[in-house]
Amino acid sequence: MSASLIYDLAPIGSIVAWSDGTPRPPERFKKKLAAWKTRNSQGRLIRKEGERSLGANSLSPEFMLHEGDLGANGVIAIRIHRTFSLDSTLTFKVIERPALGSVRVFDRAGSRAELVHLAVDRRAAEEWLTGHGHPHAVLDEVTADEIAADHIEGRAAA
Structure with missing residues (x-):
């Protein structure tokens, strides 16, 4: 599916994979494999941001995925986030949606809020x-209405 469908249909907290459609190179080709992994991976959808202005320029809507963390001994040193605009040529697929009743923890209120944790319930959050x-x-909280909203005109975001 396209980036715009992910933006429109996938709920925050979903696991989303992206691909450029090329086959994975063999392990022995380290540089080619590293480059392929940047264009073929997956992450958790943590933010959607609509169209906005920056001076005289207009920025298109985009979404951000949390791909992973780097660190040691329980200390996160670097968070890996990928941001995709709606005109991305990559192909996307929803791998998993947040479960009904799970609770998303956002860092703040508002349109620039970013998911920092997905808990199984309110107590855990x-x-x-x-x-x-x-x-x-x-x-x-992820509600039944939100899960039902994933289905638009008989299509699901998967």
């Missing part, structure tokens, strides 16, 4: 918040 420094966090 509140427990997670006590150990992490997000003073302006907002909790958002």
Whole structure:
């Protein structure tokens, strides 16, 4: 599916894969494999941002995926995020949607909010918040209405 369909249909918290359609190179080709992995991977959908202005320029809508973390001994040193505009030529697929009743923890309220954690329920989300420094966090439960909204004109975001 296209990037615009991911933007329109996939709920925040979904696992989304992207691909350029090329076959994976053999392991022995380290540089080719590393380049392929940047164009063929997956991550959790953590933010959608609509069209906005930057001075005289207009920026198109985009979405951000959290691909992974780098660190050691429980300390995250670097977070790997990928941002895709709606005109991306890559192919996308929803691998997994957030479960009904799970709770998303956003770093703040508003249109620039970013998902920082997906908990199985409200109690787990509140427990997670006590150990992490997000003073302006907002909790958002995944509802049946949202899951039903994934189906538009008989199509599902998968």
